Amino acid sequence: MKTGAKILIEGLQHEGVETIFGYPGGVVLPVYDELYNSDLQHILVRHEQAAAHAADGYARASGRVGVCLATSGPGACNLVTGIATAYMDSVPMVAITGQVPTNLLGNDAFQESDITGITLPITKHNYLVKRTEDLGHVVREAFYIAGTGRQGPVLIDLPKDVSTGEIEYEYPENEPVTLRGYQPTVRGHARQIEKAVDMLLEAERPLIYAGGGVIASNASAELVELSERLSVPVTCTLMGLGGIPCDHPLSLGMLGMHGTQYANYAVTESDLLIAIGARFDDRVTGKLDTFAPHARIIHIDIDPAEIGKNKKVDVPIVGDVKAVLQEMITRIRKEPRYQRWNARIQAWKEKYPLQYRSDGVLRPQYVVQKLSELLDGEGTIVSEVGQNQMWTAQYFCFKKPRTWITSGGLGTMGYGFPASIGAYFARPDQPVFDIAGDGSFQMTIQELGTVAQYNIPVKIAILNNRFLGMVRQWQELFYDRRYSYTELPPVDFVKIANAYGVEGMRVEAVEDVVPALKAALDCNGPYVMDFRIEREENVFPMVPAGAAINEMIGGHMQ
Amino acid sequence: MKSHTLSVLVENKAGVLSRVTGLFSRRGFNIESLAVGTCEEPGTSRITIVCFADDAKIEQVIKQLNKLIDVIKVSDITDIERVERELALIKVNAEPGSSRAEIMQIASIFRAQIIDVGTRSLVLMLTGDTEKIDAMEKLLRQYGVRELVRTGRIAVIRGAKTVKSSK
Numbered sequence: 001m002k003t004g005a006k007i008l009i010e011g012l013q014h015e016g017v018e019t020i021f022g023y024p025g026g027v028v029l030p031v032y033d034e035l036y037n038s039d040l041q042h043i044l045v046r047h048e049q050a051a052a053h054a055a056d057g058y059a060r061a062s063g064r065v066g067v068c069l070a071t072s073g074p075g076a077c078n079l080v081t082g083i084a085t086a087y088m089d090s091v092p093m094v095a096i097t098g099q100v101p102t103n104l105l106g107n108d109a110f111q112e113s114d115i116t117g118i119t120l121p122i123t124k125h126n127y128l129v130k131r132t133e134d135l136g137h138v139v140r141e142a143f144y145i146a147g148t149g150r151q152g153p154v155l156i157d158l159p160k161d162v163s164t165g166e167i168e169y170e171y172p173e174n175e176p177v178t179l180r181g182y183q184p185t186v187r188g189h190a191r192q193i194e195k196a197v198d199m200l201l202e203a204e205r206p207l208i209y210a211g212g213g214v215i216a217s218n219a220s221a222e223l224v225e226l227s228e229r230l231s232v233p234v235t236c237t238l239m240g241l242g243g244i245p246c247d248h249p250l251s252l253g254m255l256g257m258h259g260t261q262y263a264n265y266a267v268t269e270s271d272l273l274i275a276i277g278a279r280f281d282d283r284v285t286g287k288l289d290t291f292a293p294h295a296r297i298i299h300i301d302i303d304p305a306e307i308g309k310n311k312k313v314d315v316p317i318v319g320d321v322k323a324v325l326q327e328m329i330t331r332i333r334k335e336p337r338y339q340r341w342n343a344r345i346q347a348w349k350e351k352y353p354l355q356y357r358s359d360g361v362l363r364p365q366y367v368v369q370k371l372s373e374l375l376d377g378e379g380t381i382v383s384e385v386g387q388n389q390m391w392t393a394q395y396f397c398f399k400k401p402r403t404w405i406t407s408g409g410l411g412t413m414g415y416g417f418p419a420s421i422g423a424y425f426a427r428p429d430q431p432v433f434d435i436a437g438d439g440s441f442q443m444t445i446q447e448l449g450t451v452a453q454y455n456i457p458v459k460i461a462i463l464n465n466r467f468l469g470m471v472r473q474w475q476e477l478f479y480d481r482r483y484s485y486t487e488l489p490p491v492d493f494v495k496i497a498n499a500y501g502v503e504g505m506r507v508e509a510v511e512d513v514v515p516a517l518k519a520a521l522d523c524n525g526p527y528v529m530d531f532r533i534e535r536e537e538n539v540f541p542m543v544p545a546g547a548a549i550n551e552m553i554g555g556h557m558q
Numbered sequence: 559m560k561s562h563t564l565s566v567l568v569e570n571k572a573g574v575l576s577r578v579t580g581l582f583s584r585r586g587f588n589i590e591s592l593a594v595g596t597c598e599e600p601g602t603s604r605i606t607i608v609c610f611a612d613d614a615k616i617e618q619v620i621k622q623l624n625k626l627i628d629v630i631k632v633s634d635i636t637d638i639e640r641v642e643r644e645l646a647l648i649k650v651n652a653e654p655g656s657s658r659a660e661i662m663q664i665a666s667i668f669r670a671q672i673i674d675v676g677t678r679s680l681v682l683m684l685t686g687d688t689e690k691i692d693a694m695e696k697l698l699r700q701y702g703v704r705e706l707v708r709t710g711r712i713a714v715i716r717g718a719k720t721v722k723s724s725k
Binding site for chain 2: 116117120121124125128130145179180181182303304305308309
């Protein structure tokens, strides 16, 4: 006989789970008791939100399903932001929550919340398990659903009596999960692929617009190959960075609201846009009618609902990005081309580079650039949300997939620090940096306790401007500098770090930046760098909300 | 914009209806009518949804419905030859005397059945398309409709073709 808790833990081990992130509580006591016997590694966070973000960071860095665990009621509710973050960025995750016993369900019992109801719109699927007999296959289904198709979070809600109930159960070893309502399309339609290739060969100014789907489907090599075979330039979304090395001659960096000018100009002038694992988000397209106005559009995505959702598409291809790109590559039998188009893009690159002032003032772009030089494509870079995120996206040179971890869709402040904890456990041999703002960092600052407890060598680089910088930037540009509730009082982050037993350094001068980064790298444990940056530095260039993406402001310096 | 009739085959599991309706409200799609019940395949239910939307929106509705794990098959049968019916129960004031006779006449013209007779009221059961039920309700209004209950529309494709699981 096995208890539900044992079936759960065994199920996790069968799925290859090694590390989970969680926080105990009343109704998950049976699960925690079982964990105590198992060789699963459990990381105790300081707030359940961090458990969800850590599982998410783990998943993005490793490509495997991340797992978090919380108790019922407040514990489950605290996971919500983390689950929504994972949902918006299609991150494979299984969230396990305790629940009050089945006989109390719906009774407003102590620490009861309807977490399956609450997470209905932010999970790919969720389960309230009512019988111990169902738990075994629910766990298998949850991992299967989370990790296949368009990936996403799945929640399992586990009433206490289900985890204490005892039944005979053996894990079905070689029995695949089948769900009649869930059969994702992996291979693209052959005729559509043929059509796409023909269109590509006919085009004069094609451009690849690569999104997070390239990373999720581990298709970077295919993306680069397709791009190189015909010399098609590539621009990436925030989520797609790392899909092609940033210093590749055909890479245009990021497009969209804070993209490079040359990427946005290329979109506007292209005659064929190949969207790969991207979803025409408003932060990318700006005003939709003027996005790629001269281009025919090929859209490759595993989720049919994304195709044609925002923009009309000429050739839709539903399928796994990797499989579709492989198929496309085998059909290309022509020489590199588009020389005039690439020459035009090269001219834009030279005329409109990303730039910032170097005048002896400590500026955030410099910090990111120096870190990028120091790591030279190695390491895992995680960010918070806001200016810190955009500066990192612009100035860090990502050379490999899964080395850039950020909350794109939901834009969750406080994501980065706990996600970097997860990223560390996914790739412990790589240095992990969280590029933070002083606002974001204070949203999950309590995780200093976690990194101190387990000596997790995450390096936090706070770009401290004592503002909620991105909101302040909008107030400066669009609200007549009325800084309504965006100024933060100074905080001595090094002292806080020290109080937790974490080392740190405050940096106020440009010449101290590199030594601080090196000190952080050399430190065996976690490390906090408090960079006191120019307070009113802006992220430029910028497309004002609702404008066309070629109407950028702040791109050139006088 | 037009009315679309969707026939949705779903797993007969707890919460499936709230997944479906939640999706409609969350994405701003309006449901005109909804009917649900178990069907010929064990463990499944069929939902008939009538939804007023333009073509792009209905395409999004169908794609989003298909993404639900518990949804087995979605068919838009709007442009397919089909039969569509709705059932209504109408409780109408019927004082003994001439009005009661008139109501019974209206019922027979519409082929409605009288399924309950009270001293001062009648309950009529009517099946038909939406227009027919609307027309009868309009006629009965002068006597005083005390309560009107409608099932929502259900539909099947004419002939041997079916809406089966093969998603």
